[in-house]
Amino acid sequence: MYSFIVNPNSRSGQGREIWNHLRSIMESQGISYQYYLTEYVGHATEFARKISASGTPDEPATLVTVGGDGTIYEVLTGIEDLDNVIFGFIPTGSGNDFCRSMGLPRNPEEALRIILNKRRIVSMDVPKIQLGSHAYRFGISAGMGYDAAICQEVLITPGKKFLNRLHLGKLTYLMVALKQFLFLTPFTVTVQTDTEGEQIFPKTWFATAMNQKYEGGGFKFCPDARPDDGLLDVIVLSGISRLKMLFCLPSALWGGHTKIKGVHILKCRDVHITSDYPLPVHKDGESGGIQREFSVSIEKKPLKIIMPVL
Numbered sequence: 001m002y003s004f005i006v007n008p009n010s011r012s013g014q015g016r017e018i019w020n021h022l023r024s025i026m027e028s029q030g031i032s033y034q035y036y037l038t039e040y041v042g043h044a045t046e047f048a049r050k051i052s053a054s055g056t057p058d059e060p061a062t063l064v065t066v067g068g069d070g071t072i073y074e075v076l077t078g079i080e081d082l083d084n085v086i087f088g089f090i091p092t093g094s095g096n097d098f099c100r101s102m103g104l105p106r107n108p109e110e111a112l113r114i115i116l117n118k119r120r121i122v123s124m125d126v127p128k129i130q131l132g133s134h135a136y137r138f139g140i141s142a143g144m145g146y147d148a149a150i151c152q153e154v155l156i157t158p159g160k161k162f163l164n165r166l167h168l169g170k171l172t173y174l175m176v177a178l179k180q181f182l183f184l185t186p187f188t189v190t191v192q193t194d195t196e197g198e199q200i201f202p203k204t205w206f207a208t209a210m211n212q213k214y215e216g217g218g219f220k221f222c223p224d225a226r227p228d229d230g231l232l233d234v235i236v237l238s239g240i241s242r243l244k245m246l247f248c249l250p251s252a253l254w255g256g257h258t259k260i261k262g263v264h265i266l267k268c269r270d271v272h273i274t275s276d277y278p279l280p281v282h283k284d285g286e287s288g289g290i291q292r293e294f295s296v297s298i299e300k301k302p303l304k305i306i307m308p309v310l
């Protein structure tokens with residue numbers, strides 16, 4: 001039995017249409033499944049808790065997330081015991097950094113086919129961000145500063161839905177990124193890792209802990225990140241002038257930014273990041289509020305995830 005958690009609101013409502021199409025495919029094949037449609041923020045976490053409680057390490061529940069990257073963190077956060085589930089993902093969002101990084105298909109129909117037929121199960125690290133008294137798991141990245149400021153503003157940008165309908169969703173990100181680029185004041189950040197101790201980075205644009213290579217809708221910020229090496233790749237962009245950022249950011253699309261002075265990538269198992277004043281924080285592109293500090297570590301148990309057969 002497959003259990004699907006579906007965010008019908010992903011890609012500004014197109015998630016519902018895609019899911020209806022996927023359902024018709026499963027009906028025609030006589031597949032046995034149950035599904036849960038999310039209705040509000042945090043609903044996917046509640047569903048994941050319930051579904052994972054029905055699995056055991058010997059008989060794990062197959063939990064398939066249908067949504068965008070932001071639904072992944074909600075589902076991962078809700079899973080009671082990572083041993084109790086086999087995780088599948090069908091992308092219906094707009095960013096697609098999870099699929100891009102993991103090598104999963106971006107076509108929802110193809111992703112469904114792989115989940116139903118061609119199973120290869122691999123282990124994936126699951127990082128956890130501690131924000132005050134709350135902990136959240138995530139799949140891709142969590143960070144503070146420029147990237148988080150863009151995510152938070154895009155979430156409240158009125159034109160997003162309209163542009164998504166026209167398949168111009170990336171334009172929203174571009175406009176917000178430009179605005180934040182012009183107005184963000186770089187900050188001082190203290191980064192404490194288990195591997196390199198405490199380091200202070202003045203004039204920082206962002207500091208982000210990554211489990212995957214890509215974030216921000218295709219920026220290969222941590223080209224060496226591997227989701228199965230037990231390590232986080234922490235990227236800090238500091239001491240880079242606004243003018244130089246104009247070259248640095250586009251070169252991150254292919255990973256060329258790593259050669260630029262001021263781009264620091266630290267490998268570690270856990271990290272604590274503190275800024276000199278409160279700033280936007282994100283987890284898998286969703287708002288983590290305005291914070292002065294956060295910690296990220298990797299869960300002891302990995303997640304079993306369904307991948308295409310090689």
Ligand SMILES: Nc1ncnc2c1ncn2[C@@H]1O[C@H](COP(=O)(O)OP(=O)(O)OP(=O)(O)O)[C@@H](O)[C@H]1O
Nearest residue numbers: 009010011038039041067068069070071093094095
């Ligand atoms: N029915 C709903 N109505 C409004 N928001 C919802 C609903 N269900 C889930 N959400 C919220 O949607 C957000 C996640 O959206 P998701 O990332 O899946 O789609 P997206 O933003 O279109 O994709 P991407 O992040 O890849 O650009 C989460 O904040 C989640 O809580």
